[in-house]
Amino acid sequence: MKKSSIIVVTLLAVALIVSPSVWAKQKLIKIGINAPLTGDIPKVGEGTKYAAQMWLEDIKAAGGLEVGGKKYPVELVIEDNESKAESAVKANTKMITEDEVLAIVGPQASKQAVPAGDVANNYKTPMISPWSTNPDTTKNRPYVFRGCFLDPFQGPVLANFITKEFGFSKAAVLYDVASDYPKGLAEFFKQAWEKIHGPGSVVAFESFTTKDADFSSQLTKIIRSGAQVLFVPQYYNEVALIVQQAHELGWNKPIVGSDSWGSAETVKLCGKDCYGLFFSTHYAAAGATGATKAFIDRYKKKYGYVPDDVAALTWDSLRIVQQAIQSCGKITGNIEKDRLCVRDALAKIKEFDGITGKMTFTEDGDPIKCAVIVKISDKGEYEFYKSVCP
Amino acid sequence: MAGSPLETTSSKGKLLAFFAQVPLLGWLFGALTAVLAEQFLGSQLVDLLGLPKIPVLFGCMIVLKKPLLVPGTLAYVLCIYLLPLAIVARMAAPWWNKIAGYLYRLSPSVAVIVHLVLMYAILHIWSGISAYRLLTVKLTMIAVMVTLSLNVINGYMGEFSCSHPGFLALGAYTASVFTLLFFANDKIFGTALLPASLGPFLFPLALILGGLVAALGALAIAVPSFRTRGDYLAIISLAFMFIVKSMIENLEIVGGPRGLSSQPNYVNLPTVFIWTVLCVWIINNFVRSTVGKALNAVRDDEMAADAMTVNTRRTKVVAFLFAAFWAGIAGGLFAHVLRYVNPSTFGIQKLAEVLAMVYFGGLNSVYGSVVGAVSLSMLSEALRPLELFKWIIIPLLLILVMIFRPTGLIAFTEFDVKGLIRPKGKE
Numbered sequence: 001m002k003k004s005s006i007i008v009v010t011l012l013a014v015a016l017i018v019s020p021s022v023w024a025k026q027k028l029i030k031i032g033i034n035a036p037l038t039g040d041i042p043k044v045g046e047g048t049k050y051a052a053q054m055w056l057e058d059i060k061a062a063g064g065l066e067v068g069g070k071k072y073p074v075e076l077v078i079e080d081n082e083s084k085a086e087s088a089v090k091a092n093t094k095m096i097t098e099d100e101v102l103a104i105v106g107p108q109a110s111k112q113a114v115p116a117g118d119v120a121n122n123y124k125t126p127m128i129s130p131w132s133t134n135p136d137t138t139k140n141r142p143y144v145f146r147g148c149f150l151d152p153f154q155g156p157v158l159a160n161f162i163t164k165e166f167g168f169s170k171a172a173v174l175y176d177v178a179s180d181y182p183k184g185l186a187e188f189f190k191q192a193w194e195k196i197h198g199p200g201s202v203v204a205f206e207s208f209t210t211k212d213a214d215f216s217s218q219l220t221k222i223i224r225s226g227a228q229v230l231f232v233p234q235y236y237n238e239v240a241l242i243v244q245q246a247h248e249l250g251w252n253k254p255i256v257g258s259d260s261w262g263s264a265e266t267v268k269l270c271g272k273d274c275y276g277l278f279f280s281t282h283y284a285a286a287g288a289t290g291a292t293k294a295f296i297d298r299y300k301k302k303y304g305y306v307p308d309d310v311a312a313l314t315w316d317s318l319r320i321v322q323q324a325i326q327s328c329g330k331i332t333g334n335i336e337k338d339r340l341c342v343r344d345a346l347a348k349i350k351e352f353d354g355i356t357g358k359m360t361f362t363e364d365g366d367p368i369k370c371a372v373i374v375k376i377s378d379k380g381e382y383e384f385y386k387s388v389c390p
Numbered sequence: 391m392a393g394s395p396l397e398t399t400s401s402k403g404k405l406l407a408f409f410a411q412v413p414l415l416g417w418l419f420g421a422l423t424a425v426l427a428e429q430f431l432g433s434q435l436v437d438l439l440g441l442p443k444i445p446v447l448f449g450c451m452i453v454l455k456k457p458l459l460v461p462g463t464l465a466y467v468l469c470i471y472l473l474p475l476a477i478v479a480r481m482a483a484p485w486w487n488k489i490a491g492y493l494y495r496l497s498p499s500v501a502v503i504v505h506l507v508l509m510y511a512i513l514h515i516w517s518g519i520s521a522y523r524l525l526t527v528k529l530t531m532i533a534v535m536v537t538l539s540l541n542v543i544n545g546y547m548g549e550f551s552c553s554h555p556g557f558l559a560l561g562a563y564t565a566s567v568f569t570l571l572f573f574a575n576d577k578i579f580g581t582a583l584l585p586a587s588l589g590p591f592l593f594p595l596a597l598i599l600g601g602l603v604a605a606l607g608a609l610a611i612a613v614p615s616f617r618t619r620g621d622y623l624a625i626i627s628l629a630f631m632f633i634v635k636s637m638i639e640n641l642e643i644v645g646g647p648r649g650l651s652s653q654p655n656y657v658n659l660p661t662v663f664i665w666t667v668l669c670v671w672i673i674n675n676f677v678r679s680t681v682g683k684a685l686n687a688v689r690d691d692e693m694a695a696d697a698m699t700v701n702t703r704r705t706k707v708v709a710f711l712f713a714a715f716w717a718g719i720a721g722g723l724f725a726h727v728l729r730y731v732n733p734s735t736f737g738i739q740k741l742a743e744v745l746a747m748v749y750f751g752g753l754n755s756v757y758g759s760v761v762g763a764v765s766l767s768m769l770s771e772a773l774r775p776l777e778l779f780k781w782i783i784i785p786l787l788l789i790l791v792m793i794f795r796p797t798g799l800i801a802f803t804e805f806d807v808k809g810l811i812r813p814k815g816k817e
Binding site: 037038079080084085086089090091093094096097098100110111114115118123134136177178179180183184209210 | 443446451520521522525526529635636639640646647648649651652724728729730732733734735739771774777778780781
């Protein structure tokens with residue numbers, strides 16, 4: 001017993017001497033990042049994390065975030081949501097109640113953003129999901145915003161683009177029935193297409209289930225249906241398989257994709273098969289100018305690859321949060337007051353000049369912004385082709 | 391030489407013997423003192439030690455994120471938790487023994503209730519410190535229910551069933567549809583059919599309904615699959631899990647892959663606590679009853695059990711349905727804690743999680759299930775700052791347990807409530 005009590009006393013003494021000097025209390029601005037660092041889509045999490053770290057570097061280089069003429073140090077709280085709904089809820093609760101973050105950026109995928117948004121709204125903490133396109137994420141939630149356009153906008157954009165560009169009237173769709181985003185977008189596309197070309201103009205509406213790797217039966221049906229174009233609103237890992245198998249089965253007509261193609265991995269996995277294909281997205285990396293180019297060059301230099309749309313949207317979301325905090329005027333230190341102030345400032349943002357285009361927030365927390373049609377060049381780069389505005 | 395193997399074992403034994411005389415009542419009062427100390431002295435101590443905030447999960451997160459704060463966190467845990475626990479529990483052990491003995495003689499059921507009330511008080515005060523703790527406690531208790539119900543099949547019945555996420559999904563969706571349909575205004579089912587004030591009272595009904603639907607689903611597996619044994623049941627039950635998942639994905643009426651959200655907020659701490667206690671109590675009684683013994687007999691040798699007049703088919707079906715029922719209830723609670731369900735939650739990942747808890751804790755043991763569920767849930771929260779490395783450490787731990795204790799940490803132990811609450815030491 002004696003020995004252990006000596007250890008206890010020493011430990012206490014050390015603790016008392018060391019700790020307070022390390023943690024002098026000061027007003028600190030904390031921003032939470034809720035990202036899928038592990039799980040199904042780790043590349044998305046990585047892009048989020050890297051973009052956030054780049055933003056933090058800028059702030060640190062400027063000596064802190066200037067609010068009302070005073071500079072405050074900024075800290076990022078990066079939490080892993082394991083690409084699971086329950087974990088995203090836990091991560092948000094932890095960041096809000098434990099770390100006392102001023103605002104949250106993330107989660108990216110809708111299946112985490114919808115439940116996590118509920119938590120943020122309940123605790124009255126502003127949250128921006130950079131990438132979630134599901135309408136439910138922000139609906140009736142004054143504290144939740146998003147950094148991208150919605151599926152009901154993207155579907156018609158693509159339908160119009162294909163009609164105008166190629167003059168086709170028969171389309172086929174292949175999508176994952178078990179995943180929220182592809183299924184929603186496939187349906188919005190079908191609606192828009194049939195509105196233009198009449199009922200029955202989507203000649204094949206084929207589905208599969210997450211983690212399927214063989215699409216030959218669906219693709220054979222699509223080829224037989226006489227469709228002129230194939231729409232595939234899938235994530236990068238499935239795009240490569242679908243495009244390659246379609247070409248093997250003799251499909252030589254265009255394949256069009258959605259913003260989920262925007263990852264750097266798409267071309268890496270797909271190779272030459274994807275060259276010359278189109279998809280709609282938030283920004284185009286190749287041929288970018290101004291601030292967008294500066295961001296891409298810096299990211300590439302630092303992490304070795306061209307940033308995808310998730311990174312760009314995360315960057316924009318963080319800058320929006322930054323602008324909202326700055327336009328707040330002052331940090332009172334009362335976290336509830338500050339959060340409310342940031343929320344109000346976010347809702348008032350007009351014509352924000354982001355690297356993914358100009359944004360103005362609506363009452364629901366959704367931005368009005370343009371979509372970009374990208375062509376995958378012969379070098380595998382994402383080239384700007386056209387901009388479509390609402 | 392100090393610290394030779396012999397000496398350490400004997401000093402460890404001494405330490406164990408030193409604390410062995412403390413009854414459960416003593417430990418509970420010790421824990422109560424600790425959480426009260428945290429509530430009233432926690433923030434002052436945190437300021438004194440220079441910590442940013444009260445450590446949520448015994449300081450694991452702080453330690454992993456900021457190694458400089460290790461001494462402060464250790465001192466905090468020592469002052470708030472370990473010292474009160476040791477002092478109150480050990481120093482006053484004779485008194486606790488007297489009180490425990492008195493309660494026990496009065497009536498064992500009164501003693502049990504006193505223990506449960508104390509346990510609830512501890513959890514209530516402890517989770518009152520932060521909402522994050524509260525959420526973790528709720529999800530941990532739900533994990534206990536799920537693990538325990540799976541242990542009935544995989545441990546007591548000795549079959550390998552993979553359908554638990556399916557039962558959870560059935561319970562979660564049934565309960566969610568019930569509450570959304572009757573008590574909430576939402577976009578899928580429109581306005582509420584009944585006044586919202588009735589909701590909390592009818593919520594148990596929603597849960598039980600969820601449990602019954604899950605049991606009905608279990609019947610669908612039980613009828614064809616109990617003609618077979620072993621691997622075949624594993625495959626059929628795995629198929630069932632996928633069927634449930636794709637069925638919900640294709641049912642537009644319950645939101646398809648987008649899932650259901652904005653369930654009413656009915657599940658507070660007492661609700662989860664009461665259901666968990668009920669679950670542990672009923673399952674414990676079930677496995678210790680004649681049906682439970684018959685179940686063990688079927689596991690060890692079905693032919694012999696049949697010869698000994700055990701109705702093996704009926705026993706297996708009853709146990710399977712019973713386990714599914716509790717999984718359904720846990721699913722309903724889960725959906726209302728998160729206030730969101732989607733089909734992809736109930737996939738292979740969930741299955742792996744639950745199976746890990748069962749096998750980590752120990753087969754054929756109520757103790758084991760509680761230990762497995764609590765330790766793995768807490769561990770996966772506490773190691774959160776490690777991100778990717780968490781998924782190396784936890785599986786590694788599982789492998790180690792499988793090597794050194796192939797049936798799990800606390801396997802094949804009876805959960806004897808009376809033995810637990812009895813005063814310790816010399817009578």
